[in-house]
Amino acid sequence: MKKTIISALSLITVVLLSACNHETQLENKTEKLHPKKNETMKVSKEGTSQNKGADNIEKYMSEEKLNSINSSGDKLTFKSDKLFKGGIIYNQNLKQNGVVTGTLTVTLSTNKIPSNLFEGYKVKKLTTHNYMLLIEKNIDIVTLTKKLKNHEAIENIEISVDYSPIETHY
Numbered sequence: 001m002k003k004t005i006i007s008a009l010s011l012i013t014v015v016l017l018s019a020c021n022h023e024t025q026l027e028n029k030t031e032k033l034h035p036k037k038n039e040t041m042k043v044s045k046e047g048t049s050q051n052k053g054a055d056n057i058e059k060y061m062s063e064e065k066l067n068s069i070n071s072s073g074d075k076l077t078f079k080s081d082k083l084f085k086g087g088i089i090y091n092q093n094l095k096q097n098g099v100v101t102g103t104l105t106v107t108l109s110t111n112k113i114p115s116n117l118f119e120g121y122k123v124k125k126l127t128t129h130n131y132m133l134l135i136e137k138n139i140d141i142v143t144l145t146k147k148l149k150n151h152e153a154i155e156n157i158e159i160s161v162d163y164s165p166i167e168t169h170y
Contacts, residue, residue: 068092069142072158082140089161098161100141104133106148107156114153129155 068077075092083089085102106118108129122134135141145157 067142069145069159071161072156076159076161083142084140085135085137087141091161091163094163096163098163101160101162102135102137102141103160104135104141104145104148105158105160106131106133106154107158108153109155110153114151117148117151117153 066077066079067081067083068075069083070076074094076089077092078087078089080087083100085100087100088097089100090097105126108131111128113123113131118131118133124132124134126132135144141159145159148154148157
């Protein structure tokens, strides 16, 4: 009888130790997939990201004040009050940082540009309804985009973003 109890206790101990070991392995895998908020992302010289955990998304998204703007269905977030040419954004859909190029692609619902719509800006016709609007460095893209979206002739506005490695920009 004593032998059976000792064998049963030994078996229970082995099962519990095995379960604890399995739980620790699961926690380690989870930490690799979801990094802690205080971990930072390292960018190598080749432009590929090497993380201590997975991505730096959680840290970026935990910032106190982020502003955002929609661009052709993509939500772009940024840390400053205004968004200028050369500003760094984070694309929520692509989960990637990028640099604003200073170009807007504007889709019109008409074949002709309404008078005074693009006054003061360099405009290039791309297709029948699409135009490229070139923005100077000192123009707030958020303010301009909001102004343009209120115009009845505009269907869509896309903010051009360069997603190549940031260290290649400068």
